[in-house]
Amino acid sequence: MALVGNIRDFSLSDFLSLVDRGYKTGALHLTYHDQTARLYFEKGKLLLAARRPEDEKPELLVRLGVLNADQLAQACRALAARGNGVTLSQVVIDAGMASPERLQSALMGHTEQSVYGLFAWPEGDFVFEHNQRPAPDAPLALTPISIDHLIMEGVRRIDEWERIRDRIPSTDLVPRFLAPPGEKLKGMRLSPDEWKVFARINGRDTLAEIAQKTGLSDFDVCRAVYGFLTAGMLELVKRQRVLAAGMPPVEQPRLKKSLVNRIINRIRSM
Amino acid sequence: MQTVKMVISGAVNAGKTEFIRTISEIEVVSTERRATDDTRLIKKETTVAMDFGRIAISDDLVLHLFGTPGQKRFDFMWEILAEGMLGLVILVDSTRPETFRETNRIIDFFVSYRDTPYVIAANKQDRPNAWSPDELRLALRQPPHIKVLPCTATDRESVKNVLLELLYVIQERSED
Numbered sequence: 001m002a003l004v005g006n007i008r009d010f011s012l013s014d015f016l017s018l019v020d021r022g023y024k025t026g027a028l029h030l031t032y033h034d035q036t037a038r039l040y041f042e043k044g045k046l047l048l049a050a051r052r053p054e055d056e057k058p059e060l061l062v063r064l065g066v067l068n069a070d071q072l073a074q075a076c077r078a079l080a081a082r083g084n085g086v087t088l089s090q091v092v093i094d095a096g097m098a099s100p101e102r103l104q105s106a107l108m109g110h111t112e113q114s115v116y117g118l119f120a121w122p123e124g125d126f127v128f129e130h131n132q133r134p135a136p137d138a139p140l141a142l143t144p145i146s147i148d149h150l151i152m153e154g155v156r157r158i159d160e161w162e163r164i165r166d167r168i169p170s171t172d173l174v175p176r177f178l179a180p181p182g183e184k185l186k187g188m189r190l191s192p193d194e195w196k197v198f199a200r201i202n203g204r205d206t207l208a209e210i211a212q213k214t215g216l217s218d219f220d221v222c223r224a225v226y227g228f229l230t231a232g233m234l235e236l237v238k239r240q241r242v243l244a245a246g247m248p249p250v251e252q253p254r255l256k257k258s259l260v261n262r263i264i265n266r267i268r269s270m
Numbered sequence: 271m272q273t274v275k276m277v278i279s280g281a282v283n284a285g286k287t288e289f290i291r292t293i294s295e296i297e298v299v300s301t302e303r304r305a306t307d308d309t310r311l312i313k314k315e316t317t318v319a320m321d322f323g324r325i326a327i328s329d330d331l332v333l334h335l336f337g338t339p340g341q342k343r344f345d346f347m348w349e350i351l352a353e354g355m356l357g358l359v360i361l362v363d364s365t366r367p368e369t370f371r372e373t374n375r376i377i378d379f380f381v382s383y384r385d386t387p388y389v390i391a392a393n394k395q396d397r398p399n400a401w402s403p404d405e406l407r408l409a410l411r412q413p414p415h416i417k418v419l420p421c422t423a424t425d426r427e428s429v430k431n432v433l434l435e436l437l438y439v440i441q442e443r444s445e446d
């Protein structure tokens with residue numbers, strides 16, 4: 001079943017994060033007035049982002065200056081001859097028409113720029129079609145692109161408190177890493193200010209204290225932390241809970257197992 | 271007579287009233303009013319104070335089901351309803367991603383101060399375009415140990431299943 005929504009309510013960053021964490025494969029179709037975009041994912045990574053139908057065609061490689069027209073025609077013939085799951089990019093590499101680095105960096109740059117533009121959309125309907133794959137001759141990234149840093153880039157463009165408050169209701173909260181940060185961080189390409197915030201997260205200081213210690217505004221600190229949250233690296237906890245670490249949480253009424261079993265049996269029999 | 275209480279919460283129009291109606295043994299006591307403000311665009315009647323349903327367990331034990339009002343301006347009721355609850359069902363309208371943020375706010379409210387057992391019910395699974403429980407788990411960022419269950423609040427077996435799954439969570443924490 002397709003996933004349907006609007007990026008006004010469920011932001012593109014949130015959606016990318018969902019694709020990442022869910023290792024999703026499929027195509028995300030976006031429309032905003034007369035603009036459209038299509039993003040193809042494989043196991044949570046980005047293969048291609050097209051802002052126009054032409055961006056899904058082999059000719060993109062000519063426009064990006066990776067191939068000339070003759071080479072493209074030759075590559076397309078070779079692709080048709082080989083068929084069966086081979087991608088255009090692979091054919092280009094196998095024929096020695098471009099180095100893997102050159103091809104990857106051209107496609108990655110194009111894909112990233114295409115996605116950045118989407119973050120400017122204030123709204124837009126989306127439909128995610130599970131397992132929909134690009135055409136066999138589409139110019140796909142040689143290595144699927146990690147989306148951590150796209151998520152972060154989307155968050156950088158947030159300029160209003162309201163969006164951030166959804167997840168960060170107060171600056172008295174304490175950010176705490178869920179696991180030792182590692183792999184993800186590499187892909188995120190943090191800015192110097194974001195590094196400052198990152199370096200100050202110790203599981204004890206509140207957001208307000210981090211702002212004070214780094215000399216950054218509350219907003220800048222919260223926005224960076226929002227990015228870390230969206231990337232699934234952090235949780236926010238209340239100060240009391242941190243201080244009370246090791247103490248039991250607020251007492252819940254503890255019930256006798258026999259009583260719970262009686263309720264279970266009754267509901268089963270209904 | 272001992273009473274135990276469960277709370278059914280969730281954003282406006284998630285299906286709370288429906289859920290309780292489907293399982294309660296008595297006619298549900300609802301304080302429905304003609305919806306005003308934005309809610310009016312989605313539905314005619316909305317719960318303004320609470321829903322109340324009941325299941326008798328035995329002569330000396332009764333289970334009360336309380337549904338919270340969905341609209342934000344009735345938040346004050348939540349604290350009162352949450353007092354001493356056994357567990358919590360968070361209902362989500364799986365066809366409306368625009369309510370997911372609000373759902374997280376509600377989970378936060380009930381769960382951050384107390385260690386309340388809860389499950390999430392991905393409601394309206396019978397409708398086209400419903401997000402699946404797995405997708406809801408990702409969207410709501412729920413950890414793996416929290417159950418996210420398929421639900422159709424109009425279907426009695428489905429409602430029973432959600433309540434039972436919550437009871438199993440409560441059972442694990444109960445004492446011998």
Ligand SMILES: Nc1nc2c(ncn2[C@@H]2O[C@H](COP(=O)(O)OP(=O)(O)OP(=O)(O)O)[C@@H](O)[C@H]2O)c(=O)[nH]1
Nearest residue numbers: 282283284285286287288316317340394422423424
């Ligand atoms: N198809 C379908 N419709 C449902 C389901 N559950 C609830 N509905 C419908 O969704 C609408 C909202 O249900 P309610 O039970 O009134 O929702 P609520 O959460 O009590 O809403 P508020 O009290 O306004 O917050 C009603 O029209 C229900 O009939 C379901 O599982 N499937």
Ligand SMILES: [Mg+2]
Nearest residue numbers: 286287316317
């Ligand atoms: Mg209601």
